[in-house]
Amino acid sequence: MLRTILAGLRARTARLVLSSVAIALGVAFVSGTMVLGDGLRESVTDEFSKSSRGVDVSVGVDHQNSDAEGIPRGVAEQISTVQGVAGTDVRGYLHVALLGGEGKARPAVVAPLAKTESLREFDVIEGRYPTAANEIAVDERTATTSKLGIGGQVELLNEQQEKRSFTVVGTYRQGTSLLSLSGSDHVVLLPESLEQLDPGVLYDSVVVAGDGSVGQEALVAAITSALGSGGYRIETGAALVQQDLAFVEQNIGDITTVLLGFAFIALVVSSMVIYNTFTILVAQRTRELALLRCVGAGRGQVFRSVIAEALAMGLFASLVGLFGGIGVSAALQWGLARSTGGEADVRIPVEPVTVIAAFAVGVLVTLVAAVLPALRATRVPPIAALRSQLDSNDDVARTGRLRVAFALLLLVGGVALAVLGTGQKGEQAMLISGAGCMLVLIGVLVLGPLLVGPINRVLGVVPRALLGVPAELAAGNASRNPRRTAATTSALLIGVTIVSTVTVLASSGKETANAQVDAEFPADYNVTSSLYDQVLPQDLVTQLDDLPEVEEVSAAAYLSVELQDEQFAYVTAVEGDAIGGLVNPTIVAGTLDSLADDEVVLSESAARRTGLKIGDTYEVRGSSRADAADAPAPTKPLTVVAFYEGEAFYDGLVALPTARALKPELERGYERVMVKLADGVDAAAGRAAVQRVTDPSPIAVLDSAAETKAQLSKQVDQLLGFMWALIGLAVLIALFGIANTLSLSVLERTRESALLRALGLTRGQLRLMLVVESILMALMGAAVGLVLGIGFSWVLTTALSSDNIPLTFAVPYGQIGTMLVAAVLAAVLAAALPARRAARTSVVAGMAEG
Amino acid sequence: MSAVVSETGTIGTRTAVAAGSLVKVYGKGDTAVRALDGVSVSFEAGKFTAIMGPSGSGKSTLMHCLAGLDDVDSGTVHIGSQEITGLSDKELTKLRRDRVGFVFQAFNLLPTLTAQQNVLLGLELAGRKPDQEWFDTIVDVLGLRDRLRHKPTELSGGQQQRVACARALVSRPDVVFADEPTGNLDSRSGAEVLDFLRMSVRKLGQTVIMVTHDPNAASYADRVVLLADGHLAGEIHNPTADSVLSALKNLGA
Known part of the structure; x- marks a missing residue:
């Protein structure tokens, strides 16, 4: 055998x-x-x-037993005198604004350069590390994005808006860390220069390199006794490595x-x-x-x-x-x-x-x-x-009654689950509806052989009308063995179902976000600060308001407050009279004409979470100034006047004076300025006028609602592109499946093809016949997949849609069309080889087969 | 041999198909086989001719070459007045559509099409409208009227061959080639098919060339052409089963 x-x-x-x-x-x-x-x-x-390389001991603040916000550099010097220590360095970072060539600030992180070479966590790529106070090294990605080269000049802006100039002397590559993943620009300076930017800087940790005379544990003990009082978390380098690994595991695992x-x-x-x-x-x-x-x-x-x-x-x-x-x-x-x-x-x-x-x-x-x-x-x-x-x-065994019964059971069960899911909330809704969709998909697959005939008849109409006899034959071939055709197309069906579900979901999400941007911020332009801890100055608002092209300006700020005990909320502060104009929440309970100083409007979800009711008055606690952390946080009694739906203003809305009372820093300015152009002002002229005001400010970033939407779309599209690439492989396999089935069918039908050729089918028509058969199979999978995908995404958007986030269901016809065209083209490709083979076989040889 | 009235009404002994010094070689060098070694033969229009010979005599090859299914190494083939040797594949395909009908031994029909669709397939490929009267005549003569909507798998072997005959004739081709048309049939069904082929020649004025190795089948023909080792080995006019059998015996089959 x-x-x-x-x-x-x-x-x-x-x-x-x-x-x-x-x-x-x-x-x-x-x-x-x-x-x-x-x-x-x-x-x-x-x-x-x-x-963690080169680190034998790391000293940090023990946040559980200490209120200290960081470690001053003096501690590092104190540790360097301990027996067995070869070198110590501080680690930490400072947020600054980086001004490159274009005069616009970008948020950047400054880190101190380790003086001990073995403790440096960066690798020099070009040039060298700074050795003088006016020298700086930049991360290679920063160098690219900010167009900085060695010898170039960089200005750093600290929180007090003071500028300092540095000369770039080198570029380096930093390891992946939470900081580098944040996407901020990254630069290093000598610790002295860093302290000139912020004299009171506190560091996150002190890293210690031993001289090799004692082990890490012994060094920990020596440093512990040298530092005396507690409040420090002193760990060995080995423990640090372990923590890093655990962190990596957690994140990569997903x-x-x-x-x-x-x-x-x-x-x-x-x-x-x-x-x-x-x-x-x-x-x-x-x-x-x-x-x-x-x-x-x-x-x-x-x-x-x-x-x-x-x-x-x-x-x-x-x-x-x-x-x-x-x-x-x-x-x-x-x-x-x-x-x-x-x-x-x-x-x-x-x-x-x-x-x-x-x-x-x-x-x-x-x-x-x-x-x-x-x-x-x-x-x-x-x-x-x-x-x-x-x-x-x-x-082509008759499709058994058992199969039909089983399929119907799956379909009914699936639909029931999907409907049930839409009545649920959040994750549960998605899980139940998602499971329902899965059942429907399996049901359709089981029912597949029964569907082939009818679908093929419908799909076959167009090619039949256009291409005549070869298409007619192709349609016959595509449905002559329903089970085989169903099995061949089901692979594609699965792929297309998933792709289209994801695509429609993504586009619905995009549409929802856009609609929200439109509804809640009817501003033409938004001016925001490029640096999170730097506010836009007050006079920017005045200047913008003075522009003849501008009809209305409204400033906004964001702050975190404590509504009740331990009930924190992140609220938006706007000008009270901007309500109904540039700020347009959808009120679902209570009334809101304009927002007074002692009033607060809550989002429905925040109201549910806190249990606050309309008319309630509460003592709300803000936050104290960062430079006076010990002072008690300011408080203010606020009355809840209304609830709105959606999340556009986070948990709530207060008036700006209220916000200033609760967060004193806001007196310096705003985090966002919304600008509405006067009627009849040309968009380009309006933008130019606004830009004249914002350009001199290094931190003011101008964007329009359209740009925000475009940015949002881009992010969604990137994610979608990744999904398409991944599912693409499944689709590719499915197309191979079609090519495979076709090749095998061609072999099986050698005599039949020969007969057709003898009866007057040209080579071209024979090829056409196979191409049409391939297209029909691909379209069968793609069409059913699309119908299912669009249906599933509708079910899922309905299930996920809640009062807070009403999801808009939007079908991206362009992308769906692209998918169909791609399926047809791929089908043509899949048929290429089998068709060639079929057409090449001579009539006489073909007749002799089998 | 009498003159017959053809469809167009002209009287005479027109030549439907003619081969001149046909040579067909399979393989190369030492293993080369001369399947046809200088065969010259002509087939009269309006006649039923059988090509006979022992296995390997080249009779199928001759038919394939005559029908334009296979190319020749040298020599000429004419269908009517048109030389078909040297035609491109496309031209040959068109020629088969318009001027040639086929009945094969087996696998004559497309399983996905009904009997009627199978009959009309060639015409549809040529983009021609069927002549309804002619179609009805053929269908009725062949007794296929109540089988037209059936798929081939629902037809008996004899019925399938009759559908193939109908298809071959419905386009009124210059010539019908039949390759062992009764090879797969029981004797009764076979006789029906042969009767029909003879009737289509005698009554409908068709030209039929049939390859067979069955002396009984050959006896339905007006003339038998004998082939042996790729050469023409004689012919018999108005054959009977016995005369064919003895001729074959003389060939050493």
């Missing part, structure tokens, strides 16, 4: 290789994901460990889970393709298997021969897929690094578990997919060998 199997493998090499592609792609996705996850972990661990989720989808899709392939292969070999049975092969032997073939195929494909996955992972890392402008840091750690997973997935999925077809193979009666005509139409 082994010899027969080997001979079979040799004889069908081409078909098997083709079928292996689907498995290999699935395996590549799984192994690629794992390698990518491991690579990311490795790289992040390395990056994070930059901050990414890997998400990626594996996509890998799972890819796997489901590829198992369908594999299952389908084996079903077709076995169906085509009916006669051969029957012959084997005739010459005495037992059922078990036939079963084993099919399974052995699957095993060989699975092993081969897993190997190819594993290497493919490593390649994909490397390419992804390279691409990611390129798109973020960083240096490519490609890591491809192949852990044993990755190899095991690749083979387990590839071999097991193939085997499982092959079991049913193999069982079917054992049922081939020996007499089948003697039947003259065989078409795998044999397996």
Whole structure:
């Protein structure tokens, strides 16, 4: 039997290789994901460990037992005298504004340069570290974004708006840390220069390098006794590394889970393709298997021969897929690094578990997919060998009543769950509705073979009308074996369903956000501060108000207050008379014409959370000045006058005078200024006028509602692009499935094609016929997928939509259209090879087949 | 041999298909087989001709070359007055659509189409409208009226071959090629098909060229052309099963 199997493998090499592609792609996705996850972990661990390298002891504030906000540099000097200490340095950062060439400030973080070389957490890329007080080194990303080169001049602006100039002497690469991930610009100075920017600066920690004479533990003990009184958290470098690793695990784990989720989808899709392939292969070999049975092969032997073939195929494909996955992972890392402008840091750690997973997935999925077809193979009666005509139409078994009943059960259950979910709130709503959608999807898949005929008839109308007989034949072929067509298209169906669900959800989210921006801030322009701790000066508002092009100006600020005991809220402060004009909350309870000094309007969710009622008056506590932290926080009695829906103003709205009373810093200015242009003012002229006022201010950033929306859209689109790329692979596998089915069908229909050619079908028409068949199959999957996807996203938006965040359901017709066109184009591609093969076969040779 | 009235009403012994010094070689070098080795033969219009010969005599190859299904290594093939050797694949395809009908041994019909769709397939490919009267005549003669809406799998072998015959004739081709049309049928169904082919020649003025190895089938023809080892090996006019059998015996089949 082994010899027969080997001979079979040799004889069908081409078909098997083709079928292996689907498995290999699935395996590549799984192994690629794992390698990518491991690579990311490795790289992040390395990056994070930059901050702990060279550190033997780290001294920080013990926030549990101390009220100290940081450590002064004197402590570092005190520690440096301890026996066994080779060097000490302070670590911390200061928020400043960085002025590059364009005169506009960008938020930046300044860190002190470690004097002890082994304690430096950065690597110099170009130039050197600063050695003089007027020198600065900039992070390489900052250098790129702020267009700074060595020898260039940089100005830093401290909180008091004092400027200091520095000369750039080098660029460096910093490790990944919470700071570097924040996206702020990053620069380093000598600690002395840092203290000139903020004389009272306190540091986060002191890091200590030992001289090697004592161990880390001993050094901790020595430093502990040297510092005397408590209030410090003194740890060994080893403990620091452990903390970093734990942090990395926590964060990378999520990414890997998400990626594996996509890998799972890819796997489901590829198992369908594999299952389908084996079903077709076995169906085509009916006669051969029957012959084997005739010459005495037992059922078990036939079963084993099919399974052995699957095993060989699975092993081969897993190997190819594993290497493919490593390649994909490397390419992804390279691409990611390129798109973020960083240096490519490609890591491809192949852990044993990755190899095991690749083979387990590839071999097991193939085997499982092959079991049913193999069982079917054992049922081939020996007499089948003697039947003259065989078409795998044999397996067009009538769709059983059981199948219909099962599918209906799933559909009804799914719809019921989806409806139930829309009545729920938040995460629960999404989970229940999501599960309902899943059931509906499975139900449709189970029902698939029954749907093929009707859908094909509808879809076939257009090509039939346009392309005549070849299209007519193609439509017939597409539905001649409903089960095969259903299995082929279901892979694509799954992919398209997920893609379209996500796409419509994203576009709905975008639309919702846009609508909210429009409704709640009917301003034409917003002026905000580029630095979070620096407010816009009062006179900016006056100047803007004086512009003839401007009709209305309204300032806003944000502050955190304590509504009741331990009930904190983040509220927006606006001018009381701006209500109904530039500030337009949707009031759901109470009334609001203008906001008086002692009034507060709460969001519905904040009201629910705190239990406050309209008419209630409470003593609200603000926050004290940062430079007088010990002073008691100011308080003010406020009356709740109304509730509004939505989250646009965070938890509540107060008038600006109220805000100033609760947060004294606000006296210096505002965080946001809304500008409405007068009627009839040209947008460009209006913008120019506003810009004349904002340009001189280094921190004022001007943006329009349109720009805000564009920015929002861009973020959503980036996320969507990532999703599309991931699901794209599943779709790719599905298309391979179509190509696969077509190739196998072409082989099966060799005689039929020859007959058609004899009857006068040209080569071109034969190719056209296959292309149309491919397009019909792809459209079947894509169309049903789109209908499901749009339906699912409607269910999910309805479920997620709440009083607080009413979601707008928006279908992005452009993107949906793009998807359909892409499906058609891909189908044409998928048909290319099979069509070529079919057209090349000579009529006489074709007639002689089978 | 008598003159017959053809469809167009002209009287005579027109040549429907002619081959001149046909050579067809399969393979190369030592393993080359000369399937046709200088065959010159012509087939009269309005006649039923059978091509016979033992296995490997080249009879199927001859038919394939005559019908433009296969290309030749040298020699000429004319259908009517048109030389078809050297035509492009596209031109040959058009020629088959418009001027040639086929009945094969098996796998004559597309499983996805109904009997009627199968009959009209060639015309549709050519973009021609079927002549309803002619279609009805053929369908009635073949007794397919109540089978037109059936798929091939719902038809018996004999019915399937009759549908194939209807398809071959519905476009009024210059010539119908039949390749072992009864090879897969029981004797009764076979006789029906052969009766029909003979009737289509005698009554409807068609030209039929049939490849067969069955002397009984050949006896339905007006003339039998014998082939052996790629050469023409004689012919029999107004054959009977016995005369064909003895001729074959002389060929050493």
